[in-house]
Amino acid sequence: MVKTIGNPLTWTARNLAGAAEHVTQSVERIGGEEKAIPQILPLTNDDIRVALRKGYEDFKASRADVMFICLIYPVLGVLLAGIGFNANLLPLIFPVAAGFALLGPFAAVGLYEVSRRREKGEDVSWLAALGVIQSPNFGAILVLGLYLAAIFVxxxxxxxxxxxLTLGPEQPENLSAFLEQVLTTGAGWAMIVIGVVVGFCFALVVLATSAVSFPLLLDHNVGVPEAIHTSYKVFRKNPRVVVTWGALISVLLVVGSIPAFVGLILVLPILGHATWHFYRSAVSFG
Known part of the structure; x- marks a missing residue:
């Protein structure tokens, strides 16, 4: 019998139904089914260098990943530009730009998938990044992503x-006036110091709970609680190395954001791939 494409509406409905069923099944497995206990390995700064080198190798082998990143960060640039032209939102320019990095572990899930497949010797293309949707742990990954989104908010x-409490509540007239307030007044410097301290606390929480949790969820069906707990154990056993890793990520993200986030087209794929290899150096299932 000759197969035909059929009614486009029917085809779309059937595929949407299949996707919805997969998401439902994934959510039901959020608790995880993995029986093996992840083992935490000791880390050194050499592991960071190896992760970056392997991340760069993955990037060279899968340059189409840039297409994935290009869809995300120009949107952020447009968002920040819109904020810049709206005086009522000027105080949020830096918090949004800096805080968006809190969502980075979730935004790079597709890159972890590419590295995972390449590690297994499988063929990869830019479509491989979308393969995460078919992961049995897709629901758990979404839940962990919502956790990061809540921290961002x-x-x-x-x-x-x-x-x-420092410069407000009167809105600045324009960007130059706001920058002058921030850089030339005691209240502005107080805002900077307090903001950096509070922001560091938020970043530390995200680093401790998601340094390896997303790659772990992609690699094993361990569930959200176990993934977060494992990430925390990696941080607790290797605090200096994990903090160095987080600081390096922050510096590279800042450098890549100048100008207009263009550098992130190169930085983000390398960091995403490197995070997968950092996870492989930190966690073993024996």
Missing amino acids: AWILAAHLIWS
Whole structure:
């Protein structure tokens, strides 16, 4: 019998139904089914260098990953540009730019998938990044992503409160006036110091709970609680190396954001791939 494409509406409905069923099944497995216990390995700064080198190798082998990143960060640039032209939102420019890195571990899930497949010797293309949707742990990955989104929102609210208690509540007239307030007044410097301290606390929480949790969820069906706990154990056993890793990521993200986030087209894929290899150096299932 000759197969035909059929009615496009029917085809679309059938595929949407299949995707919905997969998401439902994934959510039901959020607790995880893995029986093996992850083992935490000791880390050194050499592991960071190896992860970056392997991440760069993955990037060279899969340059189409840039297409994945290009869809995300120009949107952020447009968002920040819109904020810059809206005086009421000027105090949120830096918090949004800095806080967006809190979502980085979730935004790079597709890159972890590419590295995972390449590690197994499988063929990869830019479509491989979308293969994460078919992961049995897709629901758990979404839940962990929502956790990061909640932290991001909490950071923005905290940053707005800090501004209100220092330079606010009167809105700045324009960007230059706002920068002058921030850099030339005691209240502005107080806002900077308090904001950096509070922001560091938020970043530390994200680093401790998601340094390896997303790659772990992609690699094993361990569930959200176990993934977060494992990430924390990696941080607790290797605090200096994990903090160095987080600091390096922050520096590279800042450098890549100048100008207009263009550098992130190169930085983000390398960091995403490197994070997968950092996870492989930190966790073993024996």
